Amino acid sequence: MEKWLKISLLLSLFGFFKETRPSEPYVYEYLSGNWTNISGEDVSEDVFTVGTYVSTPLVVVAFLITDLMRYKPLIILCGVFGIVVWSMLIWTPTLLMMQLMEVFYGAFISCDIAYFTYMYAKVDKEHYPQVTSNTRMAYLLGRSTSGILGQVLSTYDIMDYKELNYITLGAMMFATITSLFLPSVQNTIYFHRADNSEEKLTKGEKNKAAFKLMGTFFKESYSNSLVIKWSIVNAVSACGFGLVETYSQTLWSEINKKDNITLGNGIVISIYTLIGVIGSFFAGYFKIDWSKRNILLFVAYFSISGALIIYTSQTHYVYVSYAVYAIFGGLYQFMTTVAYSEICQRIPPDSYGLILGINTFIALVLQSSIVSIVIKICHAPVRLQYLIFGSWHIFILVMFVIYEIVSRIITNKQI
Incomplete structure (x- = not known):
């Protein structure tokens, strides 16, 4: 199997599992339901708002760290953050813990930048269209499949809103395991450029050149x-x-x-x-x-x-x-x-x-x-x-x- 195709398949698997979150369309109903002691007003004003606030600085941090850490560690962290988020939703559904959970959720979403840019650092330009298409379709397929799955399981009382979180948690685990097999990246756009003229520069000089x-x-x-x-x-x-x-x-x-x-x-x-x-x-x-x-x-x-x-x-x-x-x-x-x-x-x-x-x-x-x-x-x-x-x-x-x-x-x- 060609290297670019292997990377494409691994990224596609990661994207599919990461987006397989059948519990997500019902998170409000779950948090404001009988499974927790949180009111609907608290969910809207004190939980969801935290995710909005923390995502703002985390986007900047994720962008810089993605290039600095050569993509793969951030993709792995994305899966780990997903495991943390849905573990907290299942086992610690209190108001304070849900606010902390939103911090991890903001980090989880911010790490998407590593997923969408990894391919351009690791795959030759001639394969950009195929890899982009494959990963995008897997990403959307995971989201669509999880929506249908969550709807069927909840409508026919096969699972309640809390139990759907277990499927999401399992998907996050599979995504994390898949990310471990991605090849590492050596050269990046800013901090680890494939430029012979920068080989003798100190770390501080390289960072200055990157900015x-x-x-x-x-x-x-x-x-x-x-x-x-x-x-x-x-x-x-x-x-x-x-x-x-x-x-x-x-x-x-x-x-x-x-x-x-x-x-x-x-x-x-x-x-x-x-x-x-x-x-x-x-x-x-x-x-x-x-x-x-x-x-x-x-x-x-x-x-x-x-x-x-x-x-x-x-x-x-x-x-x-x-x-x-x-x-x-x-x-x-x-x-x-x-x-x-x-x-x-x-x-x-x-x-x-x-x-x-x-x-x-x-x-x-x-x-x-x-x-x-x-x-x-x-x-x-x-x-x-x-x-x-x-x-x-x-x-x-x-x-x-x-x-x-x-x-x-x-x-x-x-x-």
């Missing part, structure tokens, strides 16, 4: 106005999706208080994943010059997304809210794929992780700020939260329209 290279990539990338524009779109849309995704289970539980029907959280995750795959496919398949049509795409995305989120904040039917979430998620995946493509076309290849990491950091800072104001300070109920989340998209829409109008007025005056 200097990051600065060079930063200046070169963000000197392009289109990179700045698409990066803003990438960040604010990721912020909006993160807000909606984090508190979706809270909203569904609130809506379902009246109907008291069997929740379909698992199946909606599978449907959303499928729509996301279709959206990403169409974004890559249709070769459209978005640099000339970007304002049209921005207006369409933020207006439709804002309207959908505001609507779901008022609906009294949980299945309607599921449908809205799936459509919104598909639109977000489409927008993200286009944004990534537009950004990566205009920046140096070795700076992909740096620039997209900065955009993610900005998104998390915005998300943390909104969570602090809306949930921690104002203690807004979940329907009002979603009304504000939808208004965030409308606000961004208005800002882009104003910017575009002012830019054109200034351009016409100069002409």
Whole structure:
């Protein structure tokens, strides 16, 4: 078996098991249910918010450590953090321990950067498309499969929400074991460059050179106005999706208080994943010059997304809210794929992780700020939260329209 294919299979197995988390769509129901002494309000205000806060600095730390530690250790740590998270969910479900669990969960999510960048440090460029495709499909297959599995097991009372955590824990163990067999990485982009001129440099000089290279990539990338524009779109849309995704289970539980029907959280995750795959496919398949049509795409995305989120904040039917979430998620995946493509076309290849990491950091800072104001300070109920989340998209829409109008007025005056 060729080396690149072996790496692709190992990464795919790791990604599949890591995303096999059938208990995750029901974590709110589990934590606010009979298995713990935590109220639904505590889960929303004191547990979920911790994960949002800690993810912000951890993204930066994970990015630097991933390159410094040569990828593989972070991938192994990702699996270990997953084991810790679901062990705590099963055996220590108190408020304080769940807040600590969110810290480990933030680390678990942040380590994704090692998974998605390892292949580019270990595989020859000619195999990038195959490896990227294989790992991405395994990642999505794991998420979709776990959604269906969790839905079937809970709907037919084969397992309750707590017991689903055991399957997730087992998957984390398999993911960790798989990661141990990944080949080690010798050369990286910043701290361990394959450059003969750096062989005689001290460790401190190499680190200085690494940060200097990051600065060079930063200046070169963000000197392009289109990179700045698409990066803003990438960040604010990721912020909006993160807000909606984090508190979706809270909203569904609130809506379902009246109907008291069997929740379909698992199946909606599978449907959303499928729509996301279709959206990403169409974004890559249709070769459209978005640099000339970007304002049209921005207006369409933020207006439709804002309207959908505001609507779901008022609906009294949980299945309607599921449908809205799936459509919104598909639109977000489409927008993200286009944004990534537009950004990566205009920046140096070795700076992909740096620039997209900065955009993610900005998104998390915005998300943390909104969570602090809306949930921690104002203690807004979940329907009002979603009304504000939808208004965030409308606000961004208005800002882009104003910017575009002012830019054109200034351009016409100069002409």
